[in-house]
Amino acid sequence: MMATSPCLQTSFSQSPTSVPTAVDALIQAACIDCHGQNGDGGLDLRPTTLDLTDIRTFSTWVRVHDRIESGEMPPATEPRPDAALARAATESLAKELRDFNRAKQNERGRTILRRLTRTEFQNCINDLLGIQSEIASLIPSENTAGFDVLAASQGLSPQHLRGYADATSQALELAIRLEPPPQAHAVERIDYREHPGIREHIDKVNEGKVIFGETGEGVVLFASAPWLTKFPKLHVDHQNRYRIRARARTVQTEQPAILSFHVGDYRRGSSDLAEAFDVLGGDWQDVATEVTVDGGQYLFVDVADLETPEGTKGIWEVGATDYRGAGVELAWVEVEGPLVERWPPQSTLDLLGSIELRILDHPRWDGVKQRNLQYEVVRGEDAQTQLRDLVDRLAPRVYSRPVPTEERDTIVRVGLEVLEADGSMDRAVRATAQEILTSPNFLFETAPVGRLDGYALARRLALFLWRSVPDEPLLRLAANDELLEPDRLAEQVERMLADPKSERLVEDVCQQWLRLSEIDATSPDMNLYPEYDILLQRAMLAETRLFLAHLIRENLSSDCLIDSDFTFVNRRLAEHYGIPGVVGQTMRRVSIPEGMPRGGLLCQASILKVTANGTTTSPVRRGAFVLSQLLGTPPAPPPPGIGAIEPDTRGTTTVRELLDKHRSDATCAQCHRSIDPPGFALEAFDVIGGYRERYRSQGVGDPVDTLLRGRKIWQYKWGPKVDASGQLPTGEIFNDIENFKALLIKQREVIAKHMISQWIAFATGANLEFADREELDRIYSACRAKQFGMRTMIHQVTQSSLFRNK
């Protein structure tokens, strides 16, 4: 049994000590009037002892240090303290804080028992077992304040343990496949002209129903009708992969239209977009994609972006023959699959190793799993040796280190116990694998204080860059300590960043740092934003992901986060931004046309969307995003009793008018003079990131004369003018978003430094501490010499003492 020990023991320093003389002198000279008896801002500087073991006391003194150092305190309204005294005070205070913090780190390390996040857990298990599971949702969600990898904010509870048990059990169901082989691989070509659901809707004036056209060569889809375009005869019992192809062309239009493939789910009553293509012009075009279909799901095709010219009648009114709008003509659709290379799949064979499978003469019905079983896991003559072999193969990969005999035998005993109970090898194998996959040796990063050894470094590196376990080459370099050599380490970073698994890093950074996981938190009002749909959303997210990946791949400067002359779009997003000449649904890099207010992160639709709700934008929310996410200076929460402003979309008042109080009330102004201006600049963009000069209104306003899919927009009107000007706390004035970015880029060093500290936190699982500032400064200088290249940052961080020590 482990002894219960108090959370914090104080052996790592001589604290409490007394406040350094110079600090005390400064306090007496310049601070005590406000921060004495009065305790302004809740700060009382009278005590003369420093008990830094108290976390709150420590962070208070860090704040005192930072405010004096930056000159923020004493405030500008008070006389300046003697410069030499102030410097002496901050230096001695810094030394005190640093020494204390370093002593603590030397004793405990920076990162204490970092746990795999649920996303990492899923990635690891998928990579280890060679499967594609979605088990993360079975594990309690992570604390979403900041990065989910931060050990200090990670919890562990019986719900986690139950979640790991459920998740691994589900993963093993996918890895060990004992049912009969999926129906033979087949290519099925669907001719929609023969499809009864479609036949009866062809070219009839049939109120309330969708109408398809027929040509000599195919069927024309004039509108979305997933319940009719569902693929017949595709019954899927278990997860499998399929390839879909289609031959299509547009009719009655010169504009591109979209043909898309979807995977629908009866149980959820919803569907996911698998892939979308632009179809253009009168020539046949072939498109193809691969999709994973789960048991109970079905496939369908869909169309979008079809224009109905102004002044012509709708398809429901006139029927397909007389309809003048655009359509997508489908010659055929083909489904090929299931795409199975071998059966039982490789994942089953890999996991079982020397343990044999027997083919049953007749499939056996498993009433609990509700499926037929064709194979049986055989209990060999020497089951113990087989289980040992299983553990020897699996455990070192899961724990990212060799597993000594004694430890192995503990695990093997679990399997043996299950075997003894009823003799089923299948259960013994699963229990043994679960014992490994739910072990604390897998779930936690444990390392002795000090320098990480090769294995610990390999694991930390793989979790950072791949969000998963190390692969064999990495473990080999760990085994002979070659990974500890800076050059080898750098080579591995290069290799790992080139691997597609590093897309997970970009994805997670987008989700967590830029909060893109919240993309669906609100859905744009469909009257105010009728152009928004899942296709646009997908392109928005892809833009930011590709943009960040590009900065890393090309080692471009963190300055690009503020402004860049390029971005990534497909036709849909290009139309949203007003970039001409982009055709196709594939995302590609484009130069931003002269004078267009795009470039940088803040002008990307994804970010503008997650910082707004579905109806209105809030300069406060967007301003806070800029301060926290880009500049690293998050504003304090509003004082108690302050309500949020009440949004109003009737077109009579603008949000800026509602925020006027922030300027007129001194208490509000203190924080909002920093928060609001970036948000004011971003008022140039609506809730879906479209550029605007006037607000959209559902009440009063002027009619809109632009077209949407061929028709005049009637859903909203043009309301009041947007004012995207403002004044920074420095006094600098901007008139529009371009002006604002020009001012923000002056803060490039602050932004680069914050970016580096974000990489450090994400890579090490611990936020930057006071004692880490020297190492941060060193990394910063090295990155500065390379124009703050994002790839350089990753290299510098992984080479740093922060990354290479516990």
Next chain:
Amino acid sequence: MIVSMPRLSRRHFLRTAGVALSLPALDAMRQVVRGREMDEAPRRVLWICTSLGLHGPSLFPAQAGENRSETPYLKLLEAQRQSFTLFSGLSHPDQSGSDGHSSEKTWLTAAPHPGLSGFRNTLSVDQFAKEKLGQQTRFASLELSTHGNGSQSHSSGGVMLPAEWRPSSMYEKMFLQGNAQEIAQQRNQLKDGKSILDGLSQQTKALSERVSRADRERLEAYWDSVRKTEQDLQTAGAWLDRPKPIVDEPVPQDIQAENDLIGRTQLWMNLIPLMVQTDATRIMTLLIQGRNDVPPIEGVTMDHHNLSHHGQDEAKIAQLQRIETEIIRCFGALLTGLAAREEQGQSLLDNTAIVFGSNLGNANAHDWHNLPIFMAGGRFPHGQHVAYDTQNNVPLSNLYTTLLQKHLGLDVDRFGTSTGTLDW
């Protein structure tokens, strides 16, 4: 033995056989009931949160005092007027958080500043009560939702407990005996689980001897979880041996359409009285999840979340009212359902205290002050609008503490941010 058996209700939905079979469960209950009068029925609590708020002007009367059903929403509950109290001026302090809906996480915990840097959620009031009461029923507590596995219940480390959204699955756990193969399978799972946990204990022990002191301290949580899970498996094993009550009601058909918020809510309102009467649990929470899709309600064309941000647009407010009207009707149906059933001569509603409300006071502005809070059942004096200061709110935890003390009879001074109890 027969003393503590639930009396058959007018609708006689517990078949005699089922009641006899459920005796072992009731045995466990008796031990706790001892000390109180033997014929006293168990006390239960249910918290229901509709996470997008309720439109204040349609709900709150201008005046405190007797409920005269003068607002549109109160009118919907006219028949149940004497069974509930409406509170205004209640809220948890310091709820500004990482976004406008963060207070959803803390409705049952009162932890300050949800989602902001350094935030850790805390033990929720239902789990607090559960720990005090101990496991006397098949389920120590039940966490329910209309969508997905998100709940507002949090264990002591502030970890969310997963919710069940499928009434059919809940019904199955409570009432379906399972065939021999399934029971054997469950028993195997428990047995294998026990072996795995034994192994994990040993691995943890060996690991803790190797790691640094700091790591070892934090490994305690894992260690505790293993032990707690072992206990849970044991309890589950004991309940596996006890037959489940048999009920006449058919298995509810889950509603697959995700946008059908009302249908999904109503299914729970139908099932909850059955859960109460068969004493499946004493502690329940239900989250009516606000949605970004359009519910199938006549006259509603926009999604619920969007409508909650109505921006004072009258057309949107009218649509919002249609959705909320249906939600309130569900609540009314629950009250009627509980009042219509009896146990030991008392209505289920008398023995069940219900808190129904929201974590948002004004969803249009994400304002978490002045929450709409109903309290029903549980033999509290009802029939009024109790109005506290809408500016300087009384802690909602005061209501929770009152409930823990007076309804559940727990020896508790405070919960969350409570400053006392409520008397009205």
